[in-house]
Amino acid sequence: MTAISAPRIQEEPVVPLRRPGRWVTYAVAAVLAAMFVHTLLTNKNFGWDVVGNYLGSGEILAGLGKTIELTVIAMAIGIVLGVVLAVLRLSANPAMKGFASLYIWFFRGTPVFVQLLFWGYASALYPRLGIGIPFGPQFVSAPTNVLITPFIAAILGLGLNEGAYMAEVVRAGILSVDRGQTEAAQALGMSRLRTLRRVVLPQAMRVIIPPTGNQVITMLKTTSLVSVLAFPELLYSAQLVYSTNFKTIPLLITASLWYLLMTSVLNVGQHFLERRFNRSERAVSRRAAAEIPSEGR
Structure with missing residues (x-):
C-alpha cells in the first residue's frame, strides 16, 4: 500500500501594503519643518543673540527661582487641601459633604486669573484684617496690604484653586479602590482614618499619580498669571527687562x-514615577492585605 502524500501548498510572496497617503504626510511635514527651521535661522527679529545673553542673566534666574518656589508651595497646599476635600466629599455627614461640594463648585467655576485679582485687591473689600470674637470686638488687626503681600496673594490664589482640582483627582483614586477592602478593614476594628491611610490611599496612588503630574506641569505654567500681581516670577522678570531695552x-x-526646560524635566520625572507605581501595584496590594490582620488585633 502506497502512502498518499499531502498536496504541496505554494507559498506566495508577502507584498507590503502601499500607503501613498503616508508618504504625502511625510513630505508635507518635512516641508513645514524646513520652513520653520529656515525662519528661525534667517529672521533676525527673533534676536537669538539677545536670548543667549539673557538666558542665564541674574534677573531671569531670580524669576525662575520664584516660579519654582510658587509651584512647590501652591502644589503642596493644593494636594493637602485636595485630600481633605476629597474625604469630606465622600463623607456621610451632609454638612461636610455640602461644604466640600460648594468649595469645589466655586473654585472650579471661576477663572484662576479672576481669583488672583480678588486676592490682590482684597484690601478694597477689607481694609483691615484682625482676630477677635465673631460679631464682636477684635483683639489684633493690621492693614490687609501688609498681611496679604503679592507673594501671599499668589500662594492663596494658586493653592486654593488647585485644592479644588486635586480634590476630584484624589476622590477618583479613592473610588477606584475595591469597597470590599475598606469593609474588611473596618470589620477588623480599624478606624476610618487608619483605613484611609494604611489601606485605601496606598492603592489609590496608582490612579492619583498620573493626573497629579499633569497638575504640577499645569501649575508651573499657571504661575505666569501671577505677573498681574507684580510679583517677579519668571514672566514678570522678563517683562521688567524688556520694558527697559524694548x-x-x-x-x-x-x-x-x-x-519648556522645566516642563520637560517634570515630564521625565512623571514618567519614571508612573512606571514605579505601576510596577509596584501588586506589591502594594499584598502589603495592604498583610497589614489588615495586624491592625485589627
Missing part, C-alpha cells in the same frame, strides 16, 4: 525656553 520677542522666547 527687546520684547527675545525676552519672551527666553522665558518660554525656561518653561
